[in-house]
Amino acid sequence: MLNTLPSENEMYRALVDKDASYEGVFIVGVRSTGIFCRPTCSARKPKRENVEFFPAAREALASGYRPCKRCRPLEPAGEVPLWLRGLLAGVEEDPSRRWRDRDLRDLGLDPGRVRRWFNREHDMTFHAYLRARRLGLALGRIRQGDDLAGTAFGHGYESDSGFREAFEKYFGATPGRSREKGLMHVTRVTSPLGPLVAGATDEGVCLLEFTDRRMLEKQIETLGRRLKCAVAPGSNKLLDRLQTQLAEYFDGQRREFDLPILAPGTEFQEVVWEELRKIPPGWARSYRELAESLGRPGAQRAVGRANGDNRIAIIIPCHRVVRGDGTLGGYGGGVWRKQFLLDLERTK
């Protein structure tokens, strides 16, 4: 993976369509005006020969472009776009409501566009999001001791068995058992590099990944099983602290994170992740050096794999490992993000 930007054809099409699923993926500079915009800017669309694409606002600024006053591309990417706010407010007002494509069209929304936005921002379909939202609320009720049948009916499930089935599918536990288990909250965090999904139990932060990483939903499920806890959308104290510290980090006000970490893996993975945390900010080490410091000279491939399996981006700094020749090497979140993080840490 050398460059994660989509092709110029694809980006120009997204620009013309104001496709919100490309928010956080690219920034467009308009040569004729010297202004740069988000993909969904409401300004008139520039001619193809006048545009230049960048992975992020930072690069557009470095090329001399000014931020657009209309779409404000310097504000964190991944905020809920205006066109979707009415729908999300409707979901929060009545999470048990069933939404059909017809209902979306009644709100003036294109169901395909809604689907694409949820796929990109939450890595799940709109209907999976609705189910997860209902289940999160249901789980809260269960913890407060509501009886199961009441919970099931109160959250839009026709029967208790339907509720159990949906619950098992998404959280890997039956409602009855979840009473005894821990709970992992999963929330969305915005950043200058695009939105991330963060997860934490009361004991530790266990997930921080860019939302465009594939297999994210599966990863959350696996993590829930490993930690033997149920998963619900929402926040908790650790996630609140994480959001604050991450904002400070991107502002250049923070170098180290002060958060308990929960990173269960194989013995080897855990040793590698521990070693990664010893690389100070502003530094980078090679896969070879890392293997040698673990007493496993020659194991740089295995080290590279364990590095790529890291689930807590930025905090377990897998971006601080580069190739022996000084080139960046790969990064799960895309090489442009790795470069951004290393630059950010070096300038402090």
Ligand SMILES: [Zn+2]
């Ligand atoms: Zn704009």
